[in-house]
Amino acid sequence: MDRIDLLKTFVVVVNEGSFTNAASKLDMSNQLVSKYINQLEKHLDARLFNRTTRKIHLTEAGYQCLQHANHILESVNDMEGQLGLLNSQVKGTLRISAPVSFSTLHLSDCIGQFQTQYPDVSINLQLNDRKVDVVEEGLDVALRAGVLSNSSLIAKKVTTIKxxxxxxxxxxxxxxxxxxxxxxxxxxxxxxxxxxxxxxxxxxxxxxxxxxxxxxxxxxxxxxxxxxxxxxxxxxxxxxxxxxxxxxxxxxxxxxxxxxxVPQSISLYAVYPHRKLVSSKLKVFIDFLCEFFDDTPHWDR
Structure with a gap:
């Protein structure tokens, strides 16, 4: 059982004053609440409650555990709220690597329009034609042209390059x-x-x-x-x-x-480290890139 869930159950039991009330609050059985408390006590190697037929009382270890548990759960809630805010709001700094000529000729207009639409996003753009290490260099995304080699990175096609x-x-x-x-x-x-x-x-x-x-x-x-x-x-x-x-x-x-x-067309890709942990700022930037350039870019129309 996750320790955070054990602590949450413990705090609810304290606040509700009984296992029965806590079970009702948590929408689980008395037996399961009791099991979680037993697991927490076993993990901490300390008795948290003195139990009678009618009431429960915190032990000295229980009082100390309650203080720590409240602090831990408050910190977890703050972290979840802050990270959730970061992921739901389009703001922050995007660290981007892109090819030199493509950027100087075509990317500046795209970035200008993107920042007009998303003024709270700052861009740190690094121009380089070498193959950069996205993870090692702390980048959010790299634009790469050509045929990609197999890797753990995620690649999203932006446009076709003839x-x-x-x-x-x-x-x-x-x-x-x-x-x-x-x-x-x-x-x-x-x-x-x-x-x-x-x-x-x-x-x-x-x-x-x-x-x-x-x-x-x-x-x-x-x-x-x-x-x-x-x-x-x-x-x-x-x-x-x-x-x-x-x-x-x-x-x-x-x-x-x-x-x-002439060799067959290649593609321009947006390459980034994670499929699931994509911030809102990166998601909207990649979507903006794909819409701005389209599969047939303006210079080929």
Whole structure:
């Protein structure tokens, strides 16, 4: 039997003055009330009541137990009330990790609108393209793009991320437009450092992997925006998510190539530690993210 429940039963017996009245108050049998008190006395190795046929009286140990029990139960009630308030009210600080380019290009608007709707929520946003340890670094949630590995973390899909192979018009005019991945020039690849396509068997990825073994990429960087800007100047081709290159594609600064060979779309996930112990602030933030970006995000419409 839970010790808190034993203490609650003990306090009710004291307040009601008898086992019978306590049983009625607690909606249980006299025998069960007596059993709980016996269990508590056995656990404490002390007699709590002197019993007569008509009345019960607290022993000295019983008086001491009552003082401690009232204090313990009051603390438990305070804790439950405070935690319940935290979980029912949308307030507090959210610690978030998110990819750099996605955040600078698209997340700021989302966060601004979220905080307008929920002004009592503070955001601590950490931008990093590395895979952070959500639990170890004390984060509430991390946004991750790609195929997730198996873990104890919970993942909620936020939106779909399409990929595109791009080059500038001047680059294509100078070197021609490739019709097949094997026609790509290995030395002209502008490579994103953090990408991992080990499980991707598409012809394009196989070609990029084979080319990398033959010739080092012209540029490797851990920021996709920098790579896309270099590609705009005719210095090579990139494989980047459309949330980075969509504006350049719409303006004609970049041209999409090899569309039939582009790897399948990936997803952006909100990753967090617990399924059951989700605070209201985190729940409404994840729901807001999913609604804001939708499965087809605005940059692909």
């Amino acid at each position: 990929l595109a192979v791009c080059a500038s018009p001047q680059y294509l005019k100078k070197y021609g437009t490739p019709k097949h991945p094997r026609e790509l020039r290995p030395a002209h690849y502008l490579e994103y450092a953090h990408v991992n396509y080990d499980n991707d068997k598409s012809e394009l990825i196989q070609a990029l992997r084979t080319n990398a073994q033959k010739h080092a990429p012209r540029l490797t960087a851990n920021n996709g925006e920098v790579l896309a800007d270099v590609a705009k100047h005719g210095e090579g081709y990139v494989l980047q998510p459309t949330f980075i290159v969509s504006k350049a594609l719409q303006s004609g600064e970049l041209v999409s190539i090899l569309e039939n060979y």
